Amino acid sequence: xxxxxxxxxxxxxxxxxxxxxxxxxxxxxxxxxxxxxxxxxxxxxxxxxxxxxxxxxxxxxxxxxxxxxxxxxxxxxxxxxxxxxxxxxxxxxxxxxxxxxxxxxxxxxxxx
Amino acid sequence: xxxxxxxxxxxxxxxxxxxxxxxxxxxxxxxxxxxxxxxxxxxxxxxxxxxxxxxxxxxxxxxxxxxxxxxxxxxxxxxxxxxxxxxxxxxxxxxxxxxxxxxxxxxxxxxxxxx
Numbered sequence: 001x002x003x004x005x006x007x008x009x010x011x012x013x014x015x016x017x018x019x020x021x022x023x024x025x026x027x028x029x030x031x032x033x034x035x036x037x038x039x040x041x042x043x044x045x046x047x048x049x050x051x052x053x054x055x056x057x058x059x060x061x062x063x064x065x066x067x068x069x070x071x072x073x074x075x076x077x078x079x080x081x082x083x084x085x086x087x088x089x090x091x092x093x094x095x096x097x098x099x100x101x102x103x104x105x106x107x108x109x110x111x112x
Numbered sequence: 113x114x115x116x117x118x119x120x121x122x123x124x125x126x127x128x129x130x131x132x133x134x135x136x137x138x139x140x141x142x143x144x145x146x147x148x149x150x151x152x153x154x155x156x157x158x159x160x161x162x163x164x165x166x167x168x169x170x171x172x173x174x175x176x177x178x179x180x181x182x183x184x185x186x187x188x189x190x191x192x193x194x195x196x197x198x199x200x201x202x203x204x205x206x207x208x209x210x211x212x213x214x215x216x217x218x219x220x221x222x223x224x225x226x227x
Contacts, residue, residue, distance in 0.1 A: 004154065033216070035218075041200065041220065041221045041223075042218070042220050042221070043202060043218040044218070045216065045217070045218075048215050086154070086155070099147070099157040099160050100155075100216065101154075102154035102155040103154050104153060104154045105154065
C-alpha cells in the first residue's frame with residue numbers, strides 16, 4: 001500500500017508570502033495529483049504530474065520521481081488561496097482504475 | 113455540463129436505518145468512485161466501478177453496497193447505518209484513457225450523520 005505523507009499539516013502565512021507544501025510517497029507511481037478543497041467542501045483538481053514541473057497562474061507543482069517527492073508552490077499568496085491542499089497518487093500496482101491514495105491534506109490560511 | 117452531482121447534500125439517519133446516495137455524471141466517464149472523508153484522515157476509497165454493470169471493493173467497503181446499472185449513475189447504499197458511518201461522502205468520476213493519468217472529477221459531497 002502506498003503511503004502518502006504531507007507537510008506541514010497546518011500553515012498560516014501573510015498575504016504575499018511564497019508558500020511551499022510538500023508530499024512524499026513510499027512506492028512507485030504513475031501519476032501524482034494536487035487537489036484543492038475549499039471551506040465549502042468541494043474538491044477540484046489543480047495538477048496531475050508524472051514528471052517535471054507544471055505551472056498554472058501563481059501555482060507551480062514539481063515532482064522528483066527518484067526521490068518520491070513532490071512540492072506545490074504558491075507565489076504571491078492571497079487570502080483566497082486559503083484552503084486544504086491534498087496530494088494523491090496513483091500507484092503502479094493499482095491496476096489503473098482502482099482510485100487514488102490520498103494524503104491527509106495541508107490546511108493553509110493566508111492572512112491579509 | 114453539470115459535471116458530477118450528488119444527491120442528497122445532507123442527511124441525518126438513526127442507527128439501523130438504510131439509505132442510498134446517488135451520484136450522476138454527464139461526462140461519459142467509464143470509471144466512478146465513492147470515497148469517504150473523515151477528520152484527520154485522507155479520503156478513503158469505499159467502492160469503485162470500471163464500467164456499467166461492474167463494481168469492486170476499495171479500502172473500506174464494509175457496511176456499504178454499490179450498484180452501477182447505468183453508465184452515468186453510481187449508487188452507494190447503507191443497509192443498516194451505524195454511527196461509524198458518519199462522514200462526508202464524495203463521488204468522483206474519471207475517463208478510462210489515458211489510464212496512467214486518471215484525472216478525477218469530484219462531486220460536491222454528501223454530509224451524512226448517523227445518530
